[in-house]
Amino acid sequence: MSGATALLQALEQFATLPRVLIAVDFDGTLAPLVDEPMAARALPGSLDVLTDLARLSDTVVAVVSGRDLSTLRQLTGVSDPVLLVGSHGVETSYEEPAPQPGPRERARFAALEAELTDVLRAHPLARLERKPHSLVLHTRGLPEDAAATALRAGQDVAGRHPDLQATPGKQVLELAVRHVGKGVALRDLAAARQVDATFYVGDDVTDERAFQDLAPTDLTVRVGPGQTLARHRVDNERAVLRLLRALWAMRNAR
Numbered sequence: 353m354s355g356a357t358a359l360l361q362a363l364e365q366f367a368t369l370p371r372v373l374i375a376v377d378f379d380g381t382l383a384p385l386v387d388e389p390m391a392a393r394a395l396p397g398s399l400d401v402l403t404d405l406a407r408l409s410d411t412v413v414a415v416v417s418g419r420d421l422s423t424l425r426q427l428t429g430v431s432d433p434v435l436l437v438g439s440h441g442v443e444t445s446y447e448e449p450a451p452q453p454g455p456r457e458r459a460r461f462a463a464l465e466a467e468l469t470d471v472l473r474a475h476p477l478a479r480l481e482r483k484p485h486s487l488v489l490h491t492r493g494l495p496e497d498a499a500a501t502a503l504r505a506g507q508d509v510a511g512r513h514p515d516l517q518a519t520p521g522k523q524v525l526e527l528a529v530r531h532v533g534k535g536v537a538l539r540d541l542a543a544a545r546q547v548d549a550t551f552y553v554g555d556d557v558t559d560e561r562a563f564q565d566l567a568p569t570d571l572t573v574r575v576g577p578g579q580t581l582a583r584h585r586v587d588n589e590r591a592v593l594r595l596l597r598a599l600w601a602m603r604n605a606r
């Protein structure tokens with residue numbers, strides 16, 4: 353059986369379940385990757401189909417991202433009934449107000465920011481993204497050598513702060529003072545909403561960790577190449593959109 357046929361069969365079986373969680377990563381899954389993080393946009397139609405899915409009965413829908421919640425709201429423009437999980441699970445649209453960094457976290461954040469600012473001085477083409485609980489060193493668009501040395505400098509900073517959560521990603525290194533993880537967030541949401549199974553699609557390191565944390569009965573899909581723990585794979589964001597449309601048609605026909 354081809355991979356595409358196996359995925360279609362799995363989707364059909366998933367769509368018949370009484371109550372499901374459909375969760376989707378943002379960057380590299382709904383939105384093609386671009387050099388400037390604030391220029392990322394979901395493919396036309398993909399947020400509409402998520403909203404349509406969320407309006408169906410017994411169908412919980414969430415965008416689960418490393419973006420902080422406020423940025424995720426801004427970039428997607430979606431709100432209830434679509435749920436948002438930001439900062440890799442630290443901030444959610446359904447448990448507000450989000451936790452605020454305490455004095456110790458603020459002190460660790462300030463020390464980290466000072467060291468990463470030094471990294472930027474030495475690697476002026478690299479960029480820093482500030483989120484409430486983390487800092488992200490970005491190297492997309494840099495010459496390969498410059499990107500590699502900037503990321504190594506970031507990893508050296510991480511090595512001096514073992515109390516921080518260091519997460520490599522696609523041409524980024526994220527250092528967080530508070531961490532939950534997409535897998536934990538998905539499992540908690542699935543339990544709270546009492547779903548029978550979770551569909552999750554994503555493309556990056558944090559999504560792989562989620563695939564690992566989900567149950568074998570969940571339906572996991574990797575976007576793009578690379579080793580994966582997901583049970584299925586699609587090529588790109590356009591294929592994700594097709595999957596979501598197929599899921600909507602199947603759930604709507606129940």
Ligand SMILES: O=P(O)(O)OC[C@H]1O[C@H](O[C@H]2O[C@H](CO)[C@@H](O)[C@H](O)[C@H]2O)[C@H](O)[C@@H](O)[C@@H]1O
Binds near residue numbers: 378420
């Ligand atoms: O969990 P995600 O929704 O996939 O978010 C993960 C990180 O995505 C962003 O960085 C990635 O996308 C950028 C825009 O396309 C790209 O420039 C960068 O190279 C990618 O790694 C975001 O900026 C991070 O904060 C997210 O953690």
